[in-house]
Amino acid sequence: MSATFVPKSDFLSVLMERGYIHQCSDFEGVDARAKAGELTAYIGFDCTASSLHVGSLVQIMMLRWLQKTGGKPVPLMGGGTTRVGDPSGKDESRRLLSLDDIEANKTSIKQVFAKFLTFGNGPTDAVMPDNAEWLTALNYIDFLRDVGRHFSVNRMLSMDSVKMRLERDQELSFIEFNYMCLQAYDFVELHRRYGCLLQMGGSDQWGNIVTGIDLGRRMGAPQLYALTSPLLTTASGAKMGKTAAGAVWLNADMLPVYDYWQYWRNTEDADVGRFLKLFTDLPMDEIRRLEALAGAEINEAKKILATEATAMLHGRAEAEAASETARKTFEEGALTTSLPTVEIAAGELAAGVGVLNAFVKAGLVPSTGEARRQVKSGGLRVNDALVTDERAQLTNADLMGEGVIKLSFGKKKHILLAPR
């Protein structure tokens, strides 16, 4: 990033100040377009799963800021490319999704975008096209003649992603080699349809985006631009968004709101400031104050981070509730009925359930074997009492005043078992 560049547009000012930018093809160009108003930009999203996860949040936030600063965000669904199966993963074993699956995934993912963006027909309203709309209609010969002739194989071979594979003698399939052509074509098509001038994405997308810019020039589009965000890792180097339990999903039906709140609450000290800037709307002054907190006080900043980030996705009320549940659970050790709850058949409980099985049923541990091991290392608690006998039975006698049994795995994971 050029050190001397001072943005005039709100859009770039915010992005630079908050740390969203890794690379940009032309700061002055993007700045001027944003300043002029109604800059349209897109980011491509996979729809291989029914929910996006935290790893996509930086991208979503960039679109959100674009809209808030007067631009038009275009989240593009990769329905067409999903249908082919993105080969850029290591394994080819990824199953191909049926059309119905893809449609269902799109609907589900759109619900998340609706939380961050305003959709509609206005000039700065977001639209969510699917590249299947044009990719599936492509005719191979036409595509080769109209688009393919603009691609220089010499150049494609010199791209980092390709060069690396060739140097290592790793297989590079033809479809994979073509993937960047399809993505480049998306950019041109989105310019045609929506006047889209900017493509954003993670830093790993740089090569593909620039290829799109090049194709645009050759196909008579005006100057297009690229802007990438840094690849996010935590301060200790782990990738964002994965925990032991799996990915940190954005859809509430795949990850309870309470767990989402906890994910942010457990942020490492060193990441708090960076995350506040990237994942909340809080004003910079406030963030600077929070990240300056030292020692144990930084926990206050983490709570605010958790509540703000959760509120944006799940709503203020849900976020406050999660925060309150956490406060009672951790700071008072009290039982709250708002912890995630798992139901169990009343008759089953009356007859007595082994503790190990109870923890498996609650989904806290994957197997009774694991539960057994955790008992040995003192990691399981029933109603806050350490489990010492792995043969113990849970019965109605264990129900607390609220009519539930509290199961805890480690210090942070709690589930309520409720007879039904």
Next chain:
RNA sequence: GGGGGAAUGUCCCGAGCGGCAAAGGGGGCGGACUGUAAAUCCGCUGGCUAUGCCUUCGCAGGUUCGAGUCCUGCUUCCCCCA
């Protein structure tokens, strides 16, 4: 087309004279210490109706009391030659 090598615990890497639930890492999980952090230290890291039973070393057969280990065929990947 010819020759050589490889595939191991369903997270990854990786040892493995015919007695193996299989060394060692990384990662992950739990415990201690803390602040629901990091760092550090300790323990654990196939499944089950469990002093036992079942399933694992690319796939399918075979030899053997016994196969990750030996033999045959197959699949996939890599290297060298044409």
